[in-house]
Amino acid sequence: MTIGTRLMGSRVFIGLGLLCVCVAVWQVVTAVGGVNSFLVPSPAAVALVLVSVLTTGTTYSALGTTIVEIVAALVLAGGFALAIGIPVGWHRLTQHAYEPLLANLAAIPLVILYPVFAVIFGIGPLSKVAFGAATAFFPVVLAVVSGVAATNQSLIVSARSMGARGLTLLLITAIPSALPVIVSGLRLGLTLATLAVVGGEFIAGTQGLGYLLASAGEAFETKKVYAYVVLTLLLAIGLNVAFGLLVWLSRKVEER
Amino acid sequence: MSLFHPTGPRVGSLLSGSIRQAAMTVARRDHGTPSESDGAPASTVVEARTSGPSAAPSLGPSFRSSEVIRVEHLAVSYRRSDGAEVRAVEDVSFSVREGEFVTLIGPSGCGKTSLLRVMGGLLRPAAGQVYVNDVLVKGPMPDAIAYVFQDFALFPWRTARANVEIALQLKRVPRGERRRRALDALDMVGLAEVADRFPRELSGGMQQRLAVARALVSNCGILLLDEPFGALDEQTRLVLGVQLSQLLESAGRTIVFVTHSLQEAVFLSDRILVLSHQPCRIKKTVEVPLPRPRGPDQVKSPAGQRIEAELFQLLYRESLV
Ligand SMILES: Nc1ncnc2c1ncn2[C@@H]1O[C@H](COP(=O)(O)OP(=O)(O)OP(=O)(O)O)[C@@H](O)[C@H]1O
Ligand SMILES: [Mg+2]
Numbered sequence: 001m002t003i004g005t006r007l008m009g010s011r012v013f014i015g016l017g018l019l020c021v022c023v024a025v026w027q028v029v030t031a032v033g034g035v036n037s038f039l040v041p042s043p044a045a046v047a048l049v050l051v052s053v054l055t056t057g058t059t060y061s062a063l064g065t066t067i068v069e070i071v072a073a074l075v076l077a078g079g080f081a082l083a084i085g086i087p088v089g090w091h092r093l094t095q096h097a098y099e100p101l102l103a104n105l106a107a108i109p110l111v112i113l114y115p116v117f118a119v120i121f122g123i124g125p126l127s128k129v130a131f132g133a134a135t136a137f138f139p140v141v142l143a144v145v146s147g148v149a150a151t152n153q154s155l156i157v158s159a160r161s162m163g164a165r166g167l168t169l170l171l172i173t174a175i176p177s178a179l180p181v182i183v184s185g186l187r188l189g190l191t192l193a194t195l196a197v198v199g200g201e202f203i204a205g206t207q208g209l210g211y212l213l214a215s216a217g218e219a220f221e222t223k224k225v226y227a228y229v230v231l232t233l234l235l236a237i238g239l240n241v242a243f244g245l246l247v248w249l250s251r252k253v254e255e256r
Numbered sequence: 257m258s259l260f261h262p263t264g265p266r267v268g269s270l271l272s273g274s275i276r277q278a279a280m281t282v283a284r285r286d287h288g289t290p291s292e293s294d295g296a297p298a299s300t301v302v303e304a305r306t307s308g309p310s311a312a313p314s315l316g317p318s319f320r321s322s323e324v325i326r327v328e329h330l331a332v333s334y335r336r337s338d339g340a341e342v343r344a345v346e347d348v349s350f351s352v353r354e355g356e357f358v359t360l361i362g363p364s365g366c367g368k369t370s371l372l373r374v375m376g377g378l379l380r381p382a383a384g385q386v387y388v389n390d391v392l393v394k395g396p397m398p399d400a401i402a403y404v405f406q407d408f409a410l411f412p413w414r415t416a417r418a419n420v421e422i423a424l425q426l427k428r429v430p431r432g433e434r435r436r437r438a439l440d441a442l443d444m445v446g447l448a449e450v451a452d453r454f455p456r457e458l459s460g461g462m463q464q465r466l467a468v469a470r471a472l473v474s475n476c477g478i479l480l481l482d483e484p485f486g487a488l489d490e491q492t493r494l495v496l497g498v499q500l501s502q503l504l505e506s507a508g509r510t511i512v513f514v515t516h517s518l519q520e521a522v523f524l525s526d527r528i529l530v531l532s533h534q535p536c537r538i539k540k541t542v543e544v545p546l547p548r549p550r551g552p553d554q555v556k557s558p559a560g561q562r563i564e565a566e567l568f569q570l571l572y573r574e575s576l577v
Contacts, residue, residue: 157378158409162474163398163426172422176413 041223050227059212063235066197066209069125070239073132073193077140078186080133085144090174095149102145106138111199118204128200128208135196136189143185147178183247190243194236209235324478324510325352325375330384331535332370344370346535347384354477355508359515359525361567363574367536368514369406372480375512376403388478398426402471406482406514408463410455416442416466417451423474441473442466445496460487465496481513485520493517497524502549518567522546523555528563530570540570 023043029035030042037045053059088094088102114131121127151174159173201210209232216224332345344367352358360368373379375386377393386393388400402423410419420438429437442448445465447458455463464487471479484500485493497520515521521528525544532539546560555564 152409154405154407154409155411157373158403158405159422159426161376161378161396161398161401161403162423163396168426172411172426176411179413 038222041226045223046226046230049223050230053224053227053231059231062207062209062212063231065125065207066201066235067239069128069197069201069208070132070190070193072129073197074136074186074190076129076133077136077189077193081137081140081144081185081189082182085141086148086170086174089145089148089178090170092149095145099142099145099149102138102142106142110135110196114200114203117200123204124206125208128197128205131200132193132196136193139192140182140185140189143181143188144178147181147185148174150181151177187240187243190239191236194239198232322354323351324354324356324389325512326387326390327351327371327375328384328386330371330374330386331382332367332374332379333382334370343382343535345374345381346537348536348538349384350529350538350541352510352512354510357511357513357524357526359513359521359528360531361515361518361521361528361571362531362536362539363533363571364516366531366533368531369482371531371536372403372482372512372514376401376480378403398423398474398476400476401478401480402474402476404467404471404479404481404484406486408455408467410463410466410470412455415452415454416447416458419455419466420470420473423470427474437473438469441469444472444499445469461489461492464488468496468500477509479509479511481511483514483516486516493520494523500524518564518571519555521567522560522564523550528567530567530574533574539574542566542570 027043030037030040088098110131113134117127117131117134121130155177156169156173159169164172198208198210198213201208202214203210205211205214209228213225213228213232216222216228327348327350330345330348331343334342334344336342348371350358360371362368370379374381375388375393377386377396388397391397411422414422417435417438420441421434424434424437439448439451442451445468447462447465447469450458450462455466458466464484468481468484471481471484485496488496513521513524522544528542528544529538530540530542531537542563544563546555546557546563
């Protein structure tokens, strides 16, 4: 435990250290000159703008919208992925038939279909949720299929010998066995949903962080652009941490 | 002989109290004073089995009547990945009486596991049928049959206790009773201290005992045990074997057992079915008319030695073909 904690500590330390070095280099380069301060403003200047941006209400409502869109997209993607992935992975035949298909579909860059989403679901948050869900769906469903299919056959036989059938059999064998894989699929899905939602808002939207980013860009307020980029980064980190916490909490609850 | 005289500390380091007690019971009986037993539960259990006067060697369950398992003209086939069909078991018929201990013995890969799986309703036969308590086996019968798998089949995400509890959970036994019975079963196999550990934190032998505990906990009348002590050292194997036979006999359980150890087979069984290789057929049925309770005297007696030698001959010839 102490070794683990110490390792954790040094890991965080090394990570933050690298970040500090990068920011310092960035600061030095911009201070020395030679780069256009309009295109690449100094971190200090960006930080100042970030603080001022964080004092306005519009930023928070945009952040709120984006978070709701991402969470909704992930929930939708997860729901569909479980509903489709579990039966597909459970039967040998459907797994062999559909897993390659899903893997190939996952390779399509969905962004080329974004206009279609905008046409169907409008330019508001709904299209972002749908686009985010579609993007996040594939890594999650692939994880569910492979996780469920990888269930140890002798555990299934053993559970059957003790009287487990149907849904119960699934719930005591495949689901717990696949859970770690599903969770990491969902984590990847979260990242992709974040990308898709913010990207969608950026391409065509009326609200959200991506929309603010696009507006700042169109107004040539580069410092603001950088500030929003940093904010997006913080959002992604925050969502990931929240996801980890959720997983940790559910494990604690289950243990009791 | 020293095999049967596990010294206190030695066994104590291997196993916890309950098994040590069983080991002592054997050792004590070895000195020929079973009637002097101080009323320890394990001894009482053994006493109960000794039917009739101690002078006449009793055949015990062999005289009991009803057939619990009836296997009729059973055949098992597998389809290989290249599509060809392999006969693993061919025309096997036998029956097992209530409370009887029948051992299947045969070369590796001959079809023992396949046979057991069909009996447990876990595998569909290519031909023939199995009746359990006069009911045709069509699928698992969790209220009648408990199974110990050759590969243990423990749930890695469940603790030892939760692994035992699952058998009861599936029968909707209330939580409190589930917990208590699981701990009792773990205690029986000497695993009470590691109840909260996960299977990966247990040694191979401990995992195997855990699988046995899970089969014991549901109080099924029939136990199908696929090499339950395969991964154990010889001492532990015998001590557990003694304990197992006591447990089973006390509850009048019927057992079909697979082992590769001839000594274990002679020590535990009422009857041994020697199986042939590919496809698996019953080559010979060997009765073990040694009196119970059994100690080293019976197994090392001329009669016991003769049976072991006969088994060895049968198997040796079988592995030559
Ligand atoms: N799922 C399967 N698919 C194809 N062949 C199988 C399958 N399971 C078993 N077999 C074959 O059936 C035969 C009998 O296997 P089985 O597991 O019943 O043997 P066993 O007597 O239990 O062996 P061991 O003593 O090594 O455990 C073997 O030749 C094996 O190759
Ligand atoms: Mg086997």
